[in-house]
Amino acid sequence: MAKVIGAIVVDEEHCKGCEVCVVACPTQVIGMTDRVNSKGYHIAYMETPESCTGCANCAIVCPDGVITVYKMKKEA
Template identity: 60%
Template sequence: MAKIKGAIVVDTARCKGCDICVTSCPFDVLRMSREVNEKGYTYSYMLNPDNCTGCASCGLVCPDGCIKVYKLKV
């Protein structure tokens, strides 16, 4: 059976660190950064990239449209 691998890219300059994507991820992929962007916001990143399935839950709930989602059957 083909395995589905996913990945996301966060527009860190646009992200405001609201944390909603982190709590919406069903596979515990995301965390908030310790660093801040130019505006002083933390931003989300993939802590556990291997868990990502490209389900796009994070992108769907993101209020700022910061998340690009990629998906590949391998």
């Protein structure tokens, strides 16, 4: 059965660490890094990349539009 797997790419320099994407993710993929970018904000990243379905909910609510979403079918 084909399963969908997704991935997100965060523009680290432009992420403001607001964490709106963290609660928007239906599969709790996104976490915040301990390191900060040059503005001092923590950056969103994929904590559990295997659960990402590429639904793009995080990218839709991201106020700064820093998230790019990719999705492909995976043969299980």
